[in-house]
Amino acid sequence: MRESGKLLHQVLEALKPMIKPGVTTLEIDRMAEKLIRDGGAIPSSKGYEGFPYSICASVDSEVVHGFPSDVPLRDGQIVSIDCTLILNGWQSDSAFTSPVGNVSAEAKKLIRVTEECFWKGVSQARAGNRLGDIGWAVQQHAEMNGYGVIRDFCGHGIGREMHEDPSVPNYGKPGRGARLVPGMTLTIEPMIAMGTWKVFIKDNDWTAVTRDNRPCAHYEHTLVITEGGPEILSLPSGAGVQA
């Protein structure tokens, strides 16, 4: 899973410079698929329960599971790129939200706070803690900033399969839920909305959109709980390990 996560990190880093006004998310999708296959891996979202693409590309009020499209990205938008790959039988899953060109201070803050929410969750991802500790940490930080925490989608266990038990909600109560033990591999993936956390699903039966049409950001990594703390597998050299 370390090797899988390392490749996924390289793929996402290579996609980031493409994100500019005028590029289409289909172009980004095609580049992602090429980089994944060149790395000896398979894009695991392609064909997953019928999902047709190698990345999810969710623009502005789209929360998750956006379909890459041939509509060029425009200055001032934000776009979340979420990618899962399988290398030698092991899955890794990571997502980030990027500004497109120049975006409002409001949108920049949403992206920053979403990433901070992820790290708040990571700080609780320690053996002996419980899932509710992670969710609570994420929720506190989001709501303190006046944002909504998406409820309909969660982090998850990951390994041979993309989605395994347990579900890792971005909300919860300290001391509740399953206990974290060394060796558990999971994703933490806050989806944080500027307004309401309520969503609807588009006609494509996949894409979740905020009901108030305000923007949403997403930030995700795959990690393993070790005796020494959380190790982020989809960042270089175990970032996040705290002795």
Ligand code: MF3
């Ligand atoms: N990467 C998503 C997640 O974080 C799952 C995408 S499944 C797909 O769980 F089929 F929509 F790609």
Ligand code: CO
């Ligand atoms: Co993902």
Ligand code: CO
């Ligand atoms: Co995920």
